[in-house]
Amino acid sequence: MTDVVVVGAGPVGTLLAAELTRHGIEVRLLERRRAQGVGTRAIGLHAPVLAALEHSGITERLLERARRVPRGEARAGDRVLGTVHFDRLSTRFPFVATLPQAETEAVLGAIAPSPDRGADVTAVRPGRSAVELRIDRGGGVVEDAAAPIVVLAGGWAARSLAYRAVPTTIYPDRYLMSDVVVEDRPDADTAIVNLAPGGVLESFPLPGSMRRVVAWDAAADPAVDEASVRVERLQAALRTRGEASAADAVVTATAFGVRQVCAPQLRRGRLIVIGDAAHEVSPIGGQGMNLGLLDAVGLAPLLARWVQEGSAPDTELAAWERRRVRSAVRAGRLAAANTLLGRPRHGAGDLARRTLVRAMLAPPVGRGFAWAYAMGLDAGP
Numbered sequence: 001m002t003d004v005v006v007v008g009a010g011p012v013g014t015l016l017a018a019e020l021t022r023h024g025i026e027v028r029l030l031e032r033r034r035a036q037g038v039g040t041r042a043i044g045l046h047a048p049v050l051a052a053l054e055h056s057g058i059t060e061r062l063l064e065r066a067r068r069v070p071r072g073e074a075r076a077g078d079r080v081l082g083t084v085h086f087d088r089l090s091t092r093f094p095f096v097a098t099l100p101q102a103e104t105e106a107v108l109g110a111i112a113p114s115p116d117r118g119a120d121v122t123a124v125r126p127g128r129s130a131v132e133l134r135i136d137r138g139g140g141v142v143e144d145a146a147a148p149i150v151v152l153a154g155g156w157a158a159r160s161l162a163y164r165a166v167p168t169t170i171y172p173d174r175y176l177m178s179d180v181v182v183e184d185r186p187d188a189d190t191a192i193v194n195l196a197p198g199g200v201l202e203s204f205p206l207p208g209s210m211r212r213v214v215a216w217d218a219a220a221d222p223a224v225d226e227a228s229v230r231v232e233r234l235q236a237a238l239r240t241r242g243e244a245s246a247a248d249a250v251v252t253a254t255a256f257g258v259r260q261v262c263a264p265q266l267r268r269g270r271l272i273v274i275g276d277a278a279h280e281v282s283p284i285g286g287q288g289m290n291l292g293l294l295d296a297v298g299l300a301p302l303l304a305r306w307v308q309e310g311s312a313p314d315t316e317l318a319a320w321e322r323r324r325v326r327s328a329v330r331a332g333r334l335a336a337a338n339t340l341l342g343r344p345r346h347g348a349g350d351l352a353r354r355t356l357v358r359a360m361l362a363p364p365v366g367r368g369f370a371w372a373y374a375m376g377l378d379a380g381p
Contacts, residue, residue, distance in 0.1 A: 082361025
């Protein structure tokens with residue numbers, strides 16, 4: 001009999017399924033996508049996640065594929081405003097490990113049960129002894145199922161299964177993104193945040209000769225989001241910010257907006273919500289997936305204990321919930337500040353921003369900001 005059903009086979013749900021399996025728990029992993037997705041936004045794995053996954057051997061597997069980024073630079077055009085030194089932090093992993101999300105999912109999937117694909121969960125109903133699920137298989141085929149414990153880890157699409165309404169902030173900002181092949185360069189191992197007057201440009205190293213580029217986008221009308229137009233706009237943004245070689249390498253570009261969601265509760269009896277289904281933060285700052293992975297790492301042993309002992313460890317689950325909600329609130333505030341900082345600023349506004357960033361990243365304050373951006377504010381799994 002299935003002990004736990006996990007809804008969502010992205011990195012968060014797959015990690016939870018893998019960790020539960022490692023604890024000897026029978027898991028059913030449901031995924032509405034019929035094939036693994038190839039698109040990706042999440043690329044950075046921070047020190048707390050790497051430390052939390054080390055005991056299971058997952059960190060070693062991830063680092064075999066990942067690129068280690070020891071520092072980041074804030075720039076204004078060609079001028080360096082300050083440097084964030086991850087390599088000077090007192091932590092087991094003094095860097096950010098970058099890896100495309102599909103590869104992260106592949107590493108986790110190798111040790112997790114195979115997902116049951118094409119299973120779109122359309123309703124859940126928690127009961128005293130089990131949670132009932134309605135699964136749409138497509139073509140008019142509907143399946144009813146139940147499990148003692150159900151965890152929703154299906155991202156924003158699964159949120160409505162657990163919550164009628166969650167406080168949500170939708171930002172007006174839009175961004176263009178692409179992964180490009182770049183020539184060898186002196187700053188190949190450096191993450192760059194260029195605070196240009198026309199809006200932020202972020203450039204992150206990836207394994208091989210790849211970089212992820214993300215640019216604030218002036219076009220807020222989805223009607224102009226045709227593929228060729230997106231590419232042209234991203235190329236123009238890169239060229240005006242001194243990244244001509246990266247601009248020439250852009251072949252495709254995706255557009256996205258940002259919002260912030262933080263559910264005040266993650267548990268309703270036998271139903272638990274983790275990852276983006278419960279808390280979604282702006283990807284500008286790169287902590288969203290990490291929040292979900294830490295949710296899963298902390299939750300897995302508690303669910304294993306629940307199954308093995310036959311009763312819920314309510315005190316420990318409540319403490320886990322408080323830690324994870326607190327962590328999501330902190331990450332959301334940091335992401336909101338990043339979003340605000342990256343908006344277009346001209347004249348006196350641009351000068352004030354550059355002055356502020358210089359002060360933020362100068363010693364000794366800069367060490368604190370490095371700690372915060374490396375998820376030092378997280379309350380722990």
